[in-house]
Amino acid sequence: MNDQRPVVILIFIFLIGAVLLTKLFMIQVVDDSFMKKAERNAIQRVVDHPYRGLIYDRNGKLLVYNNPIFDLMVVPKEFHVKDTTRFLELFGITKEHLIESYNAARKYSWVKPSPMIKQISTTDFAKIQDFLIDYPGLFIMTRSVRSYPEPIAAHALGYIGEISAGQLERDTLKYYSQGDYVGLSGIERYYEKELRGVKGVKYKMVNVRGIDKGPFKDGEYDTASVAGINLTSTIDRELQMYGEMLMQGKTGSVVAIEPKTGEILAMISAPFYDPNQLTGSDFGKTYTRLNRLETKPLFNRPIMAMYPPGSIFKIVQSLIGLQDGILVPETTFACNRSLVACHNHPSPVNLFGAIRNSCNPYYHQAFRKIINREVSSNTFKDTEIGLNDWRDKVLKFGLGSALGVDIVGEKGGDIPSSKLYNRIYGEGRWKYSTIYSLSIGQGEMLVTPLQMANLAAIFANKGYYYTPHLIKAVDGDPSKIPAQYRYKNEVGVDARHFDLIQNAMAEALYGTANRAVIKDLVIAGKTGTAQNPHGEDHSVFVAFAPKDDPKIAIAVYVENAGWGGRAAASTASLMIEKYIKGEITRPALQEYVLAGNFIY
Incomplete structure (x- = not known):
C-alpha cells in the first residue's frame, strides 16, 4: 500500500489540474461573461x-x-x-x-x-x-x-x-x-x-x-x-419686432393672421421678456424671478387672457341675424338710450348705420328679435330655446372653445348657455332682460385675443377660416404640417351677407377710428371697449386689409387704455401699414403709440 501512495497523489494532482485547466478554458474561451464584465469596467x-x-x-x-x-x-x-x-x-x-x-x-x-x-x-x-x-x-x-x-x-x-x-x-x-x-x-x-x-x-x-x-x-x-x-x-420677424416695439411698456396682446391660410404673422404678449434669459445655467433663477413679477411676463395673453369682446361682437350678431332672415339691410331701429347707453350719432339707423356708428340700442333690439321668436307660449322657455339656438351658431365662429393653435395652454373663452343662467337664477326664473348685455359683447361672454383675430379673418374670408397656427413647413415641406391646419372651417353664413359687413367696417373707421385710416389702403375695422371692473376699460380693435384682397387680419388689446379708437386702432393701423407697405409713413402716429398717453 505504501508503494501506491505516490501514484494516488499524482493521480489526485492530475485530476485537480485537469479540473482547473478545464475551468480556465471555459472562462477564457467558451464563456465570455467575465471578459464582458472586465470590459464594462473599462468602457x-x-x-x-x-x-x-x-x-x-x-x-x-x-x-x-x-x-x-x-x-x-x-x-x-x-x-x-x-x-x-x-x-x-x-x-x-x-x-x-x-x-x-x-x-x-x-x-x-x-x-x-x-x-x-x-x-x-x-x-x-x-x-x-x-x-x-x-x-x-x-x-x-x-x-x-x-x-x-x-x-x-x-x-x-x-x-x-x-x-x-x-x-x-x-x-x-x-x-x-x-x-x-x-x-x-x-x-x-x-x-x-x-x-x-x-x-x-x-x-x-x-x-x-x-x-x-x-x-x-x-x-x-x-x-x-x-x-x-x-x-x-409662420411668424414674420420684421412685423413681430415692430409690434413688440409698439407694445413696449404696455399690457395687452397683438395677433396678426394671414386670412387665406390661418398662418399667424405676429403673436405678441406684453409685457414680454428676452428669450435668451431662459437659457443656460441661470434658467431656474431667472424663471423664478420672472414668475414672481406682478406684470406676469410669462403669461401668454394671446391664448390665455380672456376678455369680453365688446362691440366687435356686434358683427357676429349682424351675421347671425342676416343668415336667419331676422335682420335685413333695411332693418331699422331707433337709438333708444333708455334701453342701453350710447354715444351721439344720427337716429334711427339701419344695419349699415348700426355697424358704422356702433349703436348699442340697435343691437339690444336686434338681439331680442334673434332670441325671442315666440316658439313657446312660456316667455322664460322661449328665451331659453332662443339662447341655446343662438349659442350653437356663435360656436361655429370659433368661440366658446379652444381653436386648437399649436401651443399648449390655449383657453377657450366662454359663450354662456341656458345651463349657466339656470344655475345662477334658477330654471324658469330668467328672461331676455337678464341677458341683454350679451347683445353688445358684454356680460358673461369671454374671448381670447387669438379668437378675436380669427374673427377678423372670418370677416375677411366671407365666412370661413383655417385654424390659426405657427408652423408653415416641417423640414421645408408645407404638406407636413398637422392636417387640422389645412382644413377649411365654414361658419354657416352665406358669403353674400359679408359684402354689407365689409363695407360698413371700412366706413366705420371714419366714424370711430379715424386714426386708423391709411392713404391709398382701404382697411375694414371695428373698435371695441371691453369693460373692466378693476380700472380703466381695455382698448380693442380688429381689422383686415386691403378690404378687397385681404392679406392681414389683426386683433389688438391694450389693457386699461380706454376707447378702442385710440390705443388699439392706432397700433393695428401701424402694423398693417408695416406689413403691407413695408414702411411707416405716419411718424406722428407712431410717436403717439410709443408715448402711450391714451387716456388723456
Missing part, C-alpha cells in the same frame, strides 16, 4: 445628444439656433479628490454643491455617470479642460442650449428646460433620461418630437484613472446622433 457609454432643429421665420430668417454648452459628468466609483480646496477653486463651485451633487450621483448609480456641474459655458469650459486629467471619474458631455439672434416672440417660440420626474414617468418610449432637456412651452413643446432629433451613443475606453484611451473596438458599436428637424414658422 464608458457616452450619450451623443443631437442638436435640436432650427426655427426660421416665414421668410427664411433665423429665429432660434443652438449654442454648445458642457455638462461635467461624474462616475462616483472612479472619482476622488486629494485637494478639495483646489478643486473647488478650479471648478468654481462650493463645497456644499460638490457634496450634494456627488451624493445625488451615488444615489442614482455607483458606476453610471451623473451631472456634477450643468451648462458650463464655452468660456468657462476653456478654463477647466486642461485640469480634467487630474481627476479620475470626471468627463465632459457636450449639449446645446437655445439662442435667439433677436430677442422676440418669446411666448410663441417657447423655451426648453430639464425634464421633470413626472415627464420621465409619462415617457412610455423611454427616449429621455434624467437631465435631458425638453421643450416646456410654445413651439418648442408642441413640436418636441420633430425638434429633438435622435440620440447617438459612443463607447470609449478609459484606464483606471478615467483617462480616455480612444473608442472601444474602433467605434464598431457607436451610433451617430441625428439632428432634429428644422421648422419654418
